[in-house]
Amino acid sequence: MRALNLKLLRNLWKLRGQVLAIAVVIASGVAVLVMSLSALQALQDTAAAYYERQRFADVFSNVKRAPRRLIERISAIPGVRSVEARIRQVATLSIDGFAEPVIGELVSIPEQGEPRLNRLVLRSGRRVALGHPDEVVLSEPFAEAHGLQPGDRLKALMNGNQRTLTVVGIALSPEFIYTIGPGALMPDNLRYGVMWMGSEALAAAYDLEGAFNDLSLGLLHGVEPEPVIERLDRLLERYGSRGAIPRKDQISNWFLMNEIEQLKTMSTILPIIFLSVAAFLSNMVLSRLIATDRSEIGLMKAFGYSNLQVGWHYTKLAMAMAGVGILLGWALGAWLGRVNTELYAEFFRFPLLIFRPDAGVFAVGAIVSLIAALAGSLGAVRHAATLPPAEAMMPPAPPLFRRTGLSRGRAAHWLDQPTRIILRQIFRSPLRALFTSIGIALSVAVMIMALQWIDSIEEIVQVYFHDAQRQDMMVGLVETQSDTVLQAFRRMPGVLAAEPMRFVSADLRAGNRSHRGSIEGIRPNPELQRVYDAGGRVVDVPPDGLLLATKLADKLGVALGDTVRVEVLEHRRPVRELPVVALFETYMGMPAYLNINAFNRMMGQGGSLEAVSLLVDESQLPALYQRLKSAPKVSAVTLKDAAVQEFNDTMGETLMIYVSFFAAFACALGFGVVYNSTRIALSERGRELATLRVLGFHRGEISYILLGEAALLILFGLPLGCFVGHGLGWLMTSAMDSELYRIPLVIKAATDATAVLVTLVATAFSAAVVRRRLDRLDLIAVLKTRE
Numbered sequence: 161m162r163a164l165n166l167k168l169l170r171n172l173w174k175l176r177g178q179v180l181a182i183a184v185v186i187a188s189g190v191a192v193l194v195m196s197l198s199a200l201q202a203l204q205d206t207a208a209a210y211y212e213r214q215r216f217a218d219v220f221s222n223v224k225r226a227p228r229r230l231i232e233r234i235s236a237i238p239g240v241r242s243v244e245a246r247i248r249q250v251a252t253l254s255i256d257g258f259a260e261p262v263i264g265e266l267v268s269i270p271e272q273g274e275p276r277l278n279r280l281v282l283r284s285g286r287r288v289a290l291g292h293p294d295e296v297v298l299s300e301p302f303a304e305a306h307g308l309q310p311g312d313r314l315k316a317l318m319n320g321n322q323r324t325l326t327v328v329g330i331a332l333s334p335e336f337i338y339t340i341g342p343g344a345l346m347p348d349n350l351r352y353g354v355m356w357m358g359s360e361a362l363a364a365a366y367d368l369e370g371a372f373n374d375l376s377l378g379l380l381h382g383v384e385p386e387p388v389i390e391r392l393d394r395l396l397e398r399y400g401s402r403g404a405i406p407r408k409d410q411i412s413n414w415f416l417m418n419e420i421e422q423l424k425t426m427s428t429i430l431p432i433i434f435l436s437v438a439a440f441l442s443n444m445v446l447s448r449l450i451a452t453d454r455s456e457i458g459l460m461k462a463f464g465y466s467n468l469q470v471g472w473h474y475t476k477l478a479m480a481m482a483g484v485g486i487l488l489g490w491a492l493g494a495w496l497g498r499v500n501t502e503l504y505a506e507f508f509r510f511p512l513l514i515f516r517p518d519a520g521v522f523a524v525g526a527i528v529s530l531i532a533a534l535a536g537s538l539g540a541v542r543h544a545a546t547l548p549p550a551e552a553m554m555p556p557a558p559p560l561f562r563r564t565g566l567s568r569g570r571a572a573h574w575l576d577q578p579t580r581i582i583l584r585q586i587f588r589s590p591l592r593a594l595f596t597s598i599g600i601a602l603s604v605a606v607m608i609m610a611l612q613w614i615d616s617i618e619e620i621v622q623v624y625f626h627d628a629q630r631q632d633m634m635v636g637l638v639e640t641q642s643d644t645v646l647q648a649f650r651r652m653p654g655v656l657a658a659e660p661m662r663f664v665s666a667d668l669r670a671g672n673r674s675h676r677g678s679i680e681g682i683r684p685n686p687e688l689q690r691v692y693d694a695g696g697r698v699v700d701v702p703p704d705g706l707l708l709a710t711k712l713a714d715k716l717g718v719a720l721g722d723t724v725r726v727e728v729l730e731h732r733r734p735v736r737e738l739p740v741v742a743l744f745e746t747y748m749g750m751p752a753y754l755n756i757n758a759f760n761r762m763m764g765q766g767g768s769l770e771a772v773s774l775l776v777d778e779s780q781l782p783a784l785y786q787r788l789k790s791a792p793k794v795s796a797v798t799l800k801d802a803a804v805q806e807f808n809d810t811m812g813e814t815l816m817i818y819v820s821f822f823a824a825f826a827c828a829l830g831f832g833v834v835y836n837s838t839r840i841a842l843s844e845r846g847r848e849l850a851t852l853r854v855l856g857f858h859r860g861e862i863s864y865i866l867l868g869e870a871a872l873l874i875l876f877g878l879p880l881g882c883f884v885g886h887g888l889g890w891l892m893t894s895a896m897d898s899e900l901y902r903i904p905l906v907i908k909a910a911t912d913a914t915a916v917l918v919t920l921v922a923t924a925f926s927a928a929v930v931r932r933r934l935d936r937l938d939l940i941a942v943l944k945t946r947e
Contacts, residue, residue, distance in 0.1 A: 164465070164473045167456075172480055177929075178839050181832040183485035186533065188825040189431045190489020190525040191496055195821075196427030197524065198497030198517040203420055203504055205514040207337075213512075216334040217244065217277040217376035218407050219385050221392060224400025225371050234375070237391045239383035244277040245372035247362045250638065250795045252317040252788070253353075255306050259781075261788045261797045263341060263352050264316060267374075268359040269297070277376045278335045280356065281511040285310030285329030293361035297329035299336060301509055302353025318365045320792035331356065337508045338415040342636050342796040345748060346806045351797065375404075402665045403676065403729040416508060418900045425895045431528065433606060433888070461549035471545030475534065478541070482533035486526045493525065496821070507810075578861050582868045596870075597877035599833030600919065603826050604881025607915035609888040610822035612907045616893065617811050619906040620747045625804050628692035628746075631773035634661070635788065636796030640731075643767035645793075652787050654780020659688045660769035662759050668752065669725040670716040677712075679726065679752045681759030688773040691753055693744040694904065704758045705741030711902065712750035713743050728763070736762050747902050771796075823918060830922035838870045838930040849934070863934055867927050874923055881919070882912045 172179055210216075228245060235243050246268045253262040269275055271290035280287070280297065288295040298308060308314070312327045333354070341352030363369045375396075379388060385406035392404045407413055460470055498515055505513045575583070586593045635649070640662075649658045662681030667674055682689055684701045691699040691707055699707060706724055708716075718724060718740050726736045738754070760768060776784060788794055842849070849862050857865075886907055893903040 164460075164469065168473060168476055168480065171477060178836050179481050179484060181835045181839075181926075182481050183488055184828045185832040186482055186485025186529050187488035187492055188828050189433075189532070190486055190529050191493035192821075192825065193427065193431035193525045193528065194490060194493025194517070194521055195496040195500055196423060196431070197521045198494065198515070199500040199504065200420065200423045200427055201518060201521065202497070202501040202513070202515045203423065205516070206501075206505065206510050206512060207416060207420075209514055210337075210510055210512060211334050214279040214281060214334045215242075215275075215277050215378060216407070216413075218379040219377040219388060219392065219404050220407075220410050221375040221377075221396060221404035222248070222402050223373050223375070223396050225368065225373055226375075226396060226399040228370055228372060230395070230399075231372075233395060234377070234392065237388055237395075239379050239388050240377055241380045242276045242378040244275055244376040244378075246275075246374045246376070247359065247366065247368050247372055248374040249318070249362065249366050251355075252791070252794055254315040254317075254789050255308075256314075258306065258350070259785050260351060260799065260802075261785055261794070262350070263794075263796055265341075265352070265354050266296075266318070266357050266362055267354060268362045269356045271358040271360060277378050278333055280331040280333050283330045283332060283511070285327070287329055288356070288358040288361075289328075290358070290360075292326075292328075293358065293364065294323060294325050295328045295358065295361075296325045297331045297356040298327055299339060299354040300330050300332050301339060301347065301349040302355075303327070303330045305349035305353075317790065317792060319367070321365070323365075325355075325357075332509055332511050334412075335410075336412055337510070338412040340411060340415070341798070344798055344803060346803070346810050348802060348806045351799070351802060377404075397733070400730070403667070405676070409676070415900070418898055419504070421898065422896055429892065429895060431525075433602065436532065436602075458549045467545040471541050474541045474545075475537070478533050478537035479530060482530050485533075486529050489525060489529070490522050578857075578865045578868065581865050582872065585869055586872065593869075593873055596833060596837045596873045597880060599837075600830060600874050600877030600923065601881035601884050603830035603833065603922070604878055604915050604919045605885035605888050606822055606829060607826040607918055608882065608885025608907060608911060609892055610819045610826070611911045611914055612885075612889040612893075612905070613903070614819065615906040615908050615911055616903045617808075619904050620901070621804060621807060623692065623694050623904075624746070624748050625800060625807075627696075628690050629688070629800055630690065630775065631659070631688035632776045632778075632800055633774050634689075634771055634796070634798045634800075635774060635794055636771045636798075637769070638793045638795045640765075640768050640770055641793065643769050646769065646772060649772050649774065653783035654777040655774055655784065656777055657688060657775040659683055659686055659773045660756060660767075661689060661771040661773060662756055662768065663770045664731075664759075664763065665729040667727040667729065668712075668716060669727065670718045670722065673716050675712060675715055675750070677750060677752065679706075679728075679754050679759070681754050681756040683756050686773075688775055691742075691744060692746075694747055695745060699742050699744045701753065701755050702741050703755055705739045705754075707742040707744065707753040708740055709746045709750045709752070710743050711746075711899065712752060713740065715750065715899075719743075726762070731763055731765075734762055734764065747904060749901070750899055826915070827918065827922040830919045831926045834870055834874065834923040834926040835929060837873070838866060838927060839933075841866060841869070842930060842934060859934075863931050866934060867931060870923075870927060874920070878916050878919070881915070885912070885915060 226245075231243050231245050234240065247266075248268070249266045251264045251266055253264045255262055269280070269288065271288055282297075283300050285297070288297060303309070308327055308330075310327055310329055313324050314327070316323050316325050333356075336354050339347045339349065339352065339354060341348060344352065363371070375392075377388065377392070379385060389404040389406065393401060396404075408417065457470060460473075461467075465473075494517060497517060501513065501515050504510075637645075643660055646658055646660055649655060660683060663678050664681075665676075666679050667676050668679075682691070682701060684703070686701070691701060693699055701707065706726075708718070708724075713719065716724060720740055720743060722740050723737050724740060726738050728734050728736075754762070756769075760766065788797055849866065852865070853859075853862055886905075889907055890905050893905045896903045
């Protein structure tokens, strides 16, 4: 076997260009798999360690006001390990150099000692001290956005009183990994931030001495949260509880877990695409190599090598090609996984990073790649092993030549001789040509799949922020107010129109299905905050009945005309049976709407509101900002332009990284397919091309014959790739469907054009490499080869 091993090494060196091209494709698949799995593992390990070290709570609940003596009864609930009763309130902040109103969420912490749950990671400065009621610790993202440091001061409107607060520390918390303000989609660290204040100081500021309005529970290991939540809700119901939630539904953790789930999806779908192409390339190279190795196979069998030994020899060749790709993929995947994890860690502000890729991740990449390569080469290896020695020693039978419809047709008179040679070669081996075009098509398809995300995000922004929302800002109120406050807003500087909105937490039930969310009350035929279907229509708001997002309707298993049981979790906690009167498609969340008049009747209240949508005159914004900063009941100010900018910035950064990765991988695909196809064609047809050179064809014509064939196959593969790319785009957007958002399948013509152009550049570079080799063709050596 030593001779065969030497032959294997000679073959690998002789085919080094093709081996490298295949290895790059395999490395792309392995790299995507290792990158995704290692980043996924790192995110899960980092989040788990962060939660464990800082004692992130298992159950969360809010109340209007509850006495602290209740803590003892809550601690006695079976399964509860620890209880942290806190105060959470909002304040309107004024920060030097920033004109817009800023909302600060104040969270109480002990003046002495550590909290039992949700402990802070102090990044700089110190914690608040007893006897210093105006000291606060700021969340790090908020402090960095405004350039605030320990020792700086800021003004806060707290419970109607203006106070000057001193920053003494900067911190992070597992409770606010994803810091999102009321009604917002993305973190906006300029306009919303978390501040921690001493318990006694915050209780005195909001008249909550001896009471709490926020509760966190830590559970014993292995205890399910549902029975604890059921007992807790009964205990807190009389104190205005909105219903406790488990950790999985806590807003920050929910966003983080959604990101991890999407990473799981990517780690499943994308490597399959690349490794499928690698299997195809392995088959193409080995089958055509074996065709050129016929005489050597015959000699090996004549010297006594068995079919098994010959088959194992070519199997090792396939494994060696895959092995090079695996090693490259391991290195690239580990590096990309580290980069990807660091990007996630920076985005989520993890104070620690655990990146320890398990050996199993690399093993999975290697095994899957070897299986793909061996599956692709199985047919070629079987053919080599079963080829009879006598037949192998003879040159292959020449193909049958006959006049075809192409040569008899009138079009033949318009084609020159090299072009007819190209067309005859393609029609002589249609399957080979088809597979080459499919490889090119997959390169285009991968590029389209990556670029279509940009189109989809633009569609989400257009539909959600511009078509549905006509307001310039939304102002949330601390508590429910009479709708007479609407007139006060309309009299504010620059306000052109104002519309009321209502929100209430509720459980929606249909049969044995349920959803905990909220119901929004909006006026009939709203002009500012419209119910807009992603299909391009405005949905009318009827006098009664629910308007549900189709995603929510699917979750509840209801259709038009069905009844949903609404169990309100606030105020008097009414329970109503409401019909579903309209369904609409939306890309963000799972909203449920109700006519505001029907909403007020359900709640047993007169005209009321919790938020106001405003259309404003931009020239009057500074004066309006000043009025809002001095308004004592404001809990949130969401500016549409700022929300769009934050959405684009956040998604844009992530998308550019994603698109860059897959643009490089798509180029590797295109290069690998074209290089292997043309390089093997050159090996097979070297004698033919040299003969044509001797007969008087110049270099340009010879290059045209070889590369013109590749060009035709590329041109056929480009539209096929666009078609396949749309299919892959549909597959990816369907896989990313979640309760948080749906990605619409939108692919613009410019996206198809960009994918085609990038693929053409990659394939042109590959063709240039082969053309250089063709120009150096040794005519005498080639013509001396034995037929």
